[in-house]
Amino acid sequence: MNSSQWIVYHAGKISLRVDRRIPRTAAGLILAALIILVLHVGIGEYTIAPMDVLRTIIGQQLGDQNFHFVVMELRMPRALVAWLVGAALGASGALIQGLTRNPLASPDLTGVTAGASAAAVTLIIFLPQTPDFWLPIAAFCGGLLIAAMLYLLAWRDASSAGGDSPIRLILVGIGLSAALGAFTSFALTFGELWYVQRAMMWLTGSVYATDWVDVNLILPWLIVCLLLAVYGARDLNALNLGEDIAQGLGLRLTFKRGFLLVLSVALAAITVTVAGIIGFVGLIAPHIARRLVGTMHEGLVPTAAFVGGFIVILADFIGRTILQPTEIPCGIITSIVGVPFFVYLLWKREKIS
Amino acid sequence: MAVRTLNMVRSHVPRPLLMGALPVCIAVLLLAIFSSIAFGAADIKLQTVLASIFAFDAENTNHLIIRTLRLPRAITAMLVGAALGVAGAIMQGLTRNPLADPGLLGIEAGAALAVVGGVFLFQINSLPVYAIFAFVGGTLTALAVYGLGSMGRESATPFKLTVAGAAISSLLASLTTAILLFNQRSLEEVRFWMAGSVAGRDMKLVIEAAPFLLAGLILSFVMGRQITTLSMGEDIARGLGQNVGWIKLASAGAVVVLAGTAVALAGPIGFIGLVIPHVVRMFAGNDYRWVLPYSALLGASFLVLSDLLGRILVQPLELPVGIMTAAIGGPVFIYLVRWKVKR
Numbered sequence: 001m002n003s004s005q006w007i008v009y010h011a012g013k014i015s016l017r018v019d020r021r022i023p024r025t026a027a028g029l030i031l032a033a034l035i036i037l038v039l040h041v042g043i044g045e046y047t048i049a050p051m052d053v054l055r056t057i058i059g060q061q062l063g064d065q066n067f068h069f070v071v072m073e074l075r076m077p078r079a080l081v082a083w084l085v086g087a088a089l090g091a092s093g094a095l096i097q098g099l100t101r102n103p104l105a106s107p108d109l110t111g112v113t114a115g116a117s118a119a120a121v122t123l124i125i126f127l128p129q130t131p132d133f134w135l136p137i138a139a140f141c142g143g144l145l146i147a148a149m150l151y152l153l154a155w156r157d158a159s160s161a162g163g164d165s166p167i168r169l170i171l172v173g174i175g176l177s178a179a180l181g182a183f184t185s186f187a188l189t190f191g192e193l194w195y196v197q198r199a200m201m202w203l204t205g206s207v208y209a210t211d212w213v214d215v216n217l218i219l220p221w222l223i224v225c226l227l228l229a230v231y232g233a234r235d236l237n238a239l240n241l242g243e244d245i246a247q248g249l250g251l252r253l254t255f256k257r258g259f260l261l262v263l264s265v266a267l268a269a270i271t272v273t274v275a276g277i278i279g280f281v282g283l284i285a286p287h288i289a290r291r292l293v294g295t296m297h298e299g300l301v302p303t304a305a306f307v308g309g310f311i312v313i314l315a316d317f318i319g320r321t322i323l324q325p326t327e328i329p330c331g332i333i334t335s336i337v338g339v340p341f342f343v344y345l346l347w348k349r350e351k352i353s
Numbered sequence: 354m355a356v357r358t359l360n361m362v363r364s365h366v367p368r369p370l371l372m373g374a375l376p377v378c379i380a381v382l383l384l385a386i387f388s389s390i391a392f393g394a395a396d397i398k399l400q401t402v403l404a405s406i407f408a409f410d411a412e413n414t415n416h417l418i419i420r421t422l423r424l425p426r427a428i429t430a431m432l433v434g435a436a437l438g439v440a441g442a443i444m445q446g447l448t449r450n451p452l453a454d455p456g457l458l459g460i461e462a463g464a465a466l467a468v469v470g471g472v473f474l475f476q477i478n479s480l481p482v483y484a485i486f487a488f489v490g491g492t493l494t495a496l497a498v499y500g501l502g503s504m505g506r507e508s509a510t511p512f513k514l515t516v517a518g519a520a521i522s523s524l525l526a527s528l529t530t531a532i533l534l535f536n537q538r539s540l541e542e543v544r545f546w547m548a549g550s551v552a553g554r555d556m557k558l559v560i561e562a563a564p565f566l567l568a569g570l571i572l573s574f575v576m577g578r579q580i581t582t583l584s585m586g587e588d589i590a591r592g593l594g595q596n597v598g599w600i601k602l603a604s605a606g607a608v609v610v611l612a613g614t615a616v617a618l619a620g621p622i623g624f625i626g627l628v629i630p631h632v633v634r635m636f637a638g639n640d641y642r643w644v645l646p647y648s649a650l651l652g653a654s655f656l657v658l659s660d661l662l663g664r665i666l667v668q669p670l671e672l673p674v675g676i677m678t679a680a681i682g683g684p685v686f687i688y689l690v691r692w693k694v695k696r
Contacts, residue, residue, distance in 0.1 A: 103516055104452040153687055170451055171631060171690040178624050179683025182676045189548045189673060193541055197534065204530050280523045287516055332531045335524040342520055346513070347504055 022299040025292045029306035033083055033313055040079040040317040041071050081210040082316040083309040085271045086281050088222050090308020091229050092267035093282030094301045095260050098236035100166045106283035107268035109173045114180040115146025116272040117203055121184050124199040125191035136273035143272055147265040150176050205278030205331025207316055214274040221270050229263050233297035280335040281308045284342055291345040311338050366636050371643050378650040385657040389427040392665055425559050429551040430660045431653040432566050433619045436611040438652020439573050441626025442644050443604050446584035448511040454627035455612035461621040462522040463494025466529045473532050473539045481558055484617040491613040549622035549675020551660055562614050569610035577642035580604055624679040625652050628686050635693045
């Protein structure tokens with residue numbers, strides 16, 4: 001590994017070393033997301049030119065009074081929610097893939113998706129009278145409950161079987177998700193058709209009609225979790241060398257793993273409250289990030305977040321504009337956006353090496 | 354990224370015991386099939402069941418029920434269960450990933466999209482036509498995944514195959530969802546099929562599918578030794594003088610035939626291919642010469658019994674077997690994992 005690959009800072013007791021690719025990649029991804037944001041906010045049934053969008057955002061008064069309302073109240077919060085949800089899922093996926101050392105791991109594996117889906121489907125199909133504001137609360141609680149249950153079920157007495165174990169976590173996760181999935185699929189098969197379609201809409205994931213309340217709800221939570229995730233990500237590097245080596249390097253294995261798992265769960269759980277189940281981002285964003293900045297987790301986790309944010313905001317933009325006036329939920333588009341991107345990276349790197 | 358291998362449980366079961374347990378498992382399977390034929394909505398005496406098989410009387414309603422409804426159903430369940438169990442075991446060995454299942458080559462997602470697309474565009478509405486669409490869709494998708502996974506300089510590494518499969522599956526699943534969200538008629542038409550079921554399959558379809566499944570099973574059993582070597586890692590397999598490329602292609606081919614035919618017969622049944630191989634490995638270790646036959650037997654018995662329970666548990670409603678397998682199997686699997694997986 002040659003030294004020019006790194007950027008190194010020393011400032012008193014603090015020293016920091018980052019991969020040279022990271023600032024460049026991050027800047028690129030944020031810029032791309034901003035461009036999509038401006039387009040997202042500008043294009044729609046009521047189209048606003050990109051320059052006018054920018055002027056409205058920085059607070060200039062324009063001739064048309066509607067601009068402010070359309071931009072700031074209707075479209076801006078939605079675009080922000082899309083980006084934030086994607087970022088959370090990307091980071092959550094990077095953490096769980098690092099923890100389990102499995103490329104197929106995604107936030108689904110922690111039981112959050114299964115729990116939230118089961119709770120939401122119960123409410124939508126079996127208790128359709130329930131007021132709508134209970135849905136996000138139920139989904140959030142369902143997700144956390146099942147994640148906690150998964151951890152407890154996978155836990156064995158430390159002396160005999162090593163306390164927590166990634167492989168047991170994966171396998172119990174399969175079992176638990178399957179059992180809950182059976183319930184969800186029972187509801188979808190036998191429920192009233194009208195409610196089933198509503199439930200499927202929720203299960204597909206969409207940021208339709210989100211507002212500033214949603215932004216304010218998830219933003220503080222995400223900032224805290226993301227910062228902690230970036231901080232904790234360094235330990236994943238040691239973990240990936242193997243459990244014995246990590247322990248030998250002085251890592252409090254069980255504690256660190258539990259901490260990172262909780263973060264991954266928290267990041268995924270908050271997204272279901274505003275957007276339902278948006279699949280695929282948590283799985284593919286870390287892979288794309290790995291192709292972009294390599295496998296060191298302190299760079300990987302934030303990059304996965306930026307990639308995730310970009311995928312979801314782009315997906316929502318496409319879903320909103322491609323078949324106007326019909327809207328396609330962004331949960332459907334995420335994979336349509338993500339797969340070609342990923343294939344391109346796969347192909348490009350293979351050619352270079 | 355380092356993928357944790359599956360060699361986490363060592364088998365302490367001695368060889369003679371593994372050999373001796375085979376007939377027992379076969380007996381269990383036969384018993385399960387027999388119960389599946391005997392129990393159901395219409396109460397039929399045991400003698401009648403036997404008579405309908407060995408001394409068929411076309412005038413007797415009960416004989417007809419057994420011959421045209423229950424026997425094909427039990428055989429479908431058996432074949433599909435065996436196929437999925439084996440296909441799952443091969444996929445897990447091939448990719449060395451405990452999360453792998455037959456769906457990972459995109460077969461189930463491709464089949465589902467083909468059927469839903471067929472319902473939406475061409476108004477297809479009978480099981481045999483579904484079967485054709487499912488098989489073609491599944492096979493084409495598997496080819497695409499294998500092609501994508503082989504892209505680049507080195508051939509299909511487990512990692513590339515795994516991620517390509519997951520990505521393509523999820524892309525196709527999105528398209529399926531899109532159709533179902535915007536077309537209520539399609540949703541109503543296929544949602545029972547989507548849950549996975551072995552009800553109402555007629556004997557003709559079963560007889561057409563059986564040669565494919567048997568060929569796939571035999572091919573798999575013959576390759577048991579090679580898959581064991583491959584599951585230890587490609588470098589080791591190559592070092593032992595194995596032609597890794599061909600073995601991978603042949604095992605992937607077996608998975609396509611097995612899982613493709615299974616999904617054509619019964620719709621997407623997810624749980625068996627994922628979990629049965631884990632259960633088998635808990636007692637049979639990592640030798641695929643044993644893992645594959647046991648996965649077939651266990652998968653078949655489990656699917657037949659789940660189907661039976663789904664029929665008699667909440668009469669007169671009939672639960673699709675795809676739901677039953679996960680509902681019963683999930684908790685049992687969790688229990689086994691807690692008890693057996695020590696690290």
